[in-house]
Amino acid sequence: MDFRFDESQRMMIDTARQIGQRFGLEYWRKQDAARSFPAEYWRTVCEAGLCGVALPEEYGGSGLGMMEMSLIVENLAATGGGSTVGQLFMINPIFGGVSIARFGPEAMRKELLPGIISGEINCCMALTEPDAGTNTLEIRTFASADGDGWRLNGRKIWITGVQSANKMLIVARTKKVADSTSRTDGLSMFMIDVQREGLSFTPIDKLGTCTLDSSSVFFDDVAIEPTELIGTLHQGWRELLDVLNTERIVTTAGLVGTGELAIQLAVDYANDRKVFGNTPISAYQGLQFPLAQCHVEVQAARLLNYKAATQFDMGLPYGSEANAAKLLAAQAVSRATERAMQTMGGMGYSKEFHVERLWRDCRLFRFAPVSEEMILNYVANHDLKMPRSY
Structure with a gap:
């Protein structure tokens, strides 16, 4: 390599x-x-x-x-x-x-x-639903045939970037479960205008990632044109997975950069801060060791993400690496931002020193776009060949 x-x-x-x-x-x-x-x-x-x-x-x-x-x-x-x-x-x-x-x-x-x-x-993507969550195969938003096109009805939640988006990628059922040959049969993807009759949304007040809104989205008999179908009608599940696994790679990359930034802010602060005499607090192993541990963990997530990205580019399977890298990165960066705040003491709680924003924002990625628990399920089932519990 x-x-x-x-x-x-x-x-x-x-x-x-x-x-x-x-x-x-x-x-x-x-x-x-x-x-x-x-x-x-x-x-x-x-x-x-x-x-x-x-x-x-x-x-x-x-x-x-x-x-x-x-x-x-x-x-x-x-x-x-x-x-x-x-x-x-x-x-x-x-x-x-x-x-x-x-x-x-x-x-x-x-x-x-x-x-x-x-x-x-x-753009934005409307996938998650209130009663389905991570279980995408249970989504209920339905696009029923209407001439050559469809009519869309349903609800989505926690959709990122709707207010700034022109286009929305929608995942919906196009075939009733009773008429489907399998759980994955009957899912389709569409790309439609956000500004369209029958489509409305309500922003969700939230803790972090405040520069990108999150919204509940409602579809009330929204017209979809035949030219707005993406991929294969009724067979969009596998195609959706290709989109979602590349999502893992960019999520991890953002987290890795966050970890690097938080640790550097902590080191810079500790190098300047003197409390007992003329020795900077960065010389104390009680501060050094936790930051060094965080640095090593972030580096591990970075390299695994590089492997996932490289295998994607080579046309090789990459789902296991992409999911594992995201798990490592989310956990490592959660610890890194927390430790950076602890290094700064009270100033770590101040908006002036920026780490609190990094801490608020990265917390989302312990459970989104896929939770730690579902990644561990994936690793156990696909990599370790253990039976499903759900």
Whole structure:
């Protein structure tokens, strides 16, 4: 295995770092306080060509891979944005870009991919439901046939980025369970306009990731055109998994960058802080050892995520690595942000020193986009070949 980055990868890292440093921590503190979508930041990222790094060249992308996207996300996160950067890439080049590039009809690719890559079109995905949660196969939102198209009715919850989105990737049942040949039969994906008659949403007041809204979404007889189907009618389950597993990779990259940033903020503070005489508190092993442990754990998650991204790019199975990396990263970064706050003492609780935002934001990823418990179920069932308990 070759762990060296090539010239184009190093250039992407440098570009991501420069953009992240240009905006900096203060920008994100203000956006968080205002609960405002980072529009200027995202536009700059897209103008630099970073959004479309893994999307096809014929539509304006770079035609590279998830490895390059991982490097971009973690370096943007490490220079100020934190784990929210992973969400920005999740909703746009993943939910919007990957789903369309891999499974969308050619007309949809030509119409939407250039705008997603340039940042003119923002996306979101409506998957989770109040009574289904992680159990996607139990979703009830239903698209019933209506001429050549469909009529959509149902409800989704915890949908990220609806307020800033132009397009929404929707996962719905198109065949009744009683008429399906299996639990996975009868699921389909659609890409529709957010501004459409019968579609409404209500924001959810929440703890963190405040620069990206989360909403309950309601569908009341929403019309879907035949050209808005993505993938195979009734057989969208396997296609959806391809989208969701790449989601894991960018989530992990955002977390890895967050861990790096939190630890560096803690080290910088500890190097400057003197309490007993002229010795900086960073010299005390009671502070050194926990931060060193966090650093090692974040590095482990980073390398496993690189493996997942590389295997995706090579066309090899990557689900186990992607899920395991996300589990490690979420746990490691939860500890890293907590330890960074502890290192700073009272100032770690202050918004002025930024770690509290990183701590609030990263907490989400212990249970989203997939919970620790479901990842452990996956590892036990798929990797260890143990029986299912559910």
